[in-house]
Amino acid sequence: MKESIYFIYMMMMFSMSFISLLLFMNFVIHNKSLFMEWELFSYNGASIIFLIMLDWMSSLFVFTVGLISAVICGYSKYYMKDDKFYTRFMMILLLFVCSMILLILSPNMISLLLGWDGLGLSSYILVIYYQNEYSCNSGMLTILSNRMGDAMILICICLMFCNNSWNYMLESTTSKMLLILLVLAAMTKSAQIPFSAWLPAAMAAPTPVSALVHSSTLVTAGVYLLIRFHSCFYDSSIYIFLMISSSLTMLLSGWMANFEMDMKKIIALSTLSQLGIMMMIMSLNLPELAFFHLITHAMFKSTIFMCAGIMIHNMMGSQDLRLTGNFFVSGPFLGLFFAISNMSLCGFPYLAGFFSKDLLLENILSYNMNIFFQFSSMIGVGLTVSYSLRVIYYMSNKSIKSSSSGLTDMSLYLMKIMTIMIFMSVSSGFFFTWMTLPMQLSFMNLTNFSKYYIMSFMLLFFVMGYMYLKNTNFNLNLKMNLYKKGSHLMMFLPWVSAQLFSIKFLNEGYILSKNTDSGWLEYFLGMHLFKNFNLLNYKFIFSQVSSFLKIILVSMFLSIIVFVNFMYLSSS
Secondary structure (H helix, E strand, C coil): CHHHHHHHHHHHHHHHHHHHHHHHHHHHHHCCCEEEEEEEEEECCEEEEEEEEECHHHHHHHHHHHHHHHHHHHHHHHHCCCCCCHHHHHHHHHHHHHHHHHHHHCCEHHHHHHHHHHHHHHHHHHHCCCCCHHHHHHHHHHHHHHHHHHHHHHHHHHHHHHHCCCEHHHCCCCCHHHHHHHHHHHHHHCCCCCCCCHHHHHHHCCHHHHHHHHHHHCCCHHHHHHHHHCCCCCCHHHHHHHHHHHHHHHHHHHHHHCCCCEHHHHHHHHHHHHHHHHHHHHHCCCHHHHHHHHHHHHHHHHHHHHHHHHHHHHCCCCCEHHHCCCHHHHCHHHHHHHHHHHHHHHCCCCCHHHHHHHHHHHHHHHCCCCHHHHHHHHHHHHHHHHHHHHHHHHHCCCCCCHHHCCCCCCCHHHHHHHHHHHHHHHHHHHHHHHHHCCHHHCCCCCCHHHHCHHHHHHHHHHHHHHHHHHCCHHHHCCCCCHHHHHHHCCCCHHHHHHHHHHHHHHHHHHHHHHHHHHHHHHHHHHHHHHHHHHHHHHHHHHHHHHHHHHHHHHHHHHHHHHHHHHHHHHHC
C-alpha cells in the first residue's frame, strides 16, 4: 500500500510533465498560444470567468514542476520510509503542486491569488511537519512573511477592479502603484532583502520538501509573477530599487554560505543567491533570460538537495558539514552526482548552469549599467564558486575518521530516479537555449577585458577559497567578534527583517499590558471584583452553614426531648 501511493503519485506527475513537454514543443514549433476561458456564471452584467493561458513559457514551467515533483515522489519513498503519516505527506505535496500549476496557468488575478495563497498555506504545513519548537518558529516566520505578499496581491486586485478586469493581459493603463505592490509581493515570495530570513529558516521541513518547494517552485513564484506582468508594466525607478535589493541579497547570501555549517542552510542560501541574480536580470528588462535561468536552476538545485538528503540519512540525521568526510570514497556515485550538480551551479562549461549563467553575466557586462552592479554580480559568481568548493572539500576530507564507518552509497532505485535529474542538470541548458531564447540575447559585443572578466573572478575566488580551507590557523581561532558574528548571521539580516520592526511594538505592548491590563485596571476591576465577590461568596456560604447548624442543633434538641418524654410515658 505504502509503495503503491508513491508510485501512483509519481506516474501522475510524469504523465503531466510529458503532456506539458508535448504542448511546449507544439507551441514553440507553431509559434502560438492557447487561451481558454470558462464563464462560471453571469449576473447583472458582471461575469465570473475562469481563465487558463497556455503558451511556451507556462507549459515549460509546468513540465519542470511536474518532472521535479515526480522525481521527489520517488525519492520520498526512500527518505520518508519510516514515517507513519506518509499518506498525509503526499497529499500535502499534491496540494502544493496543484497550487503551483494554478499560479502558472492563471492570467487572472483572482485565480492567481488562489494559487499564491495555496503555496503559502501548503509550504507552512510542510515546514511544521516535524512538529517541534524549531519547526513551529520557522513555519510562523515563513507564513507571516508570505502573508505580506498576499496582502499586496489583494490590494492589486482592488486596484485592477477599477479597470473592470482582473486579467493582466488586458491591462492598458500603466499604474506605478500597482507595479510597486507587485514588486513587493514578488520580493516577499522570492525572499529578497529585507524579507530574506524565512528561506534559511524554512529548512526545518523534510528534505524532499526542500528539494521541491524551496529550490524550484515556491521561491521562484515571485520571479515568475514579475516575468508575466513584465509586458504590462515597466518603470525604471522601481526596477532600480529592485536591482539594489537583489544585488544585496546575492552578495549577503553568498557571503553567509561560506561560513554556514548546516548543509541544508548552505543550499538554501545558494538558492537565495541565485534568486538575487534572477531578480537582477528582471530589473534589466530581460524576462526571457531570467526565466531560462529559473528553469535550469530548478533542475540542478533539486538534485543538490536530494544528494544532501542522502548524506543526512547516512549521518543519522545530522546536517553538520564537518561530519561529511570520506563520502567520495564510501559513496562514489553519490559524490559524482553531487559534484556534477554543484559544477552546474558554478557554471562549469557545457553543463546546464553554464548556458544560462554565462549568458546572463555577459548580458550584464554588455549592458550600459553602473560599475557597482557589474562588480557585485561578479563577486556573487565568485562566492558561488567558493561555497561550492567548500562543500566538496569537506565531503572529500579524509582526515575525519569517525564519519567513515557506516556510510553507504545510493541504492540502485535511487540511482535510476536521480539519473533523470542529472541528465537534465547536464543537458537542459543546451536544449532550451535554442528553443526558447530570442536570438538577440545570444549575440553580444564584449570588449577584450570583459571576455576574461568572469573567468578571472571565478579562478580568483577558487584559489582564495582553497587557500582558506587549507589554512587551519583560521579554524582554530575561536574568538568571536562583531564581523565574524555578522558573517554567520547574514550581516544580522534575520534580526533586521524579523525583529527590528517588531521589537518596538512588542515593548510598547508589554508596557501597556504591565501598566494597564496587569496594573490599575487589573487592581480596580479584576482583582477588586474578585476580592469582593470572594468575600460575598464566603459570607453567603457561612450564613448557609451557620443557619444549617442552628436547624440541626434545634432539631436534635427537640428530638431528644420527644424521645425522653416517649420513654417516660412508656415506663409509666
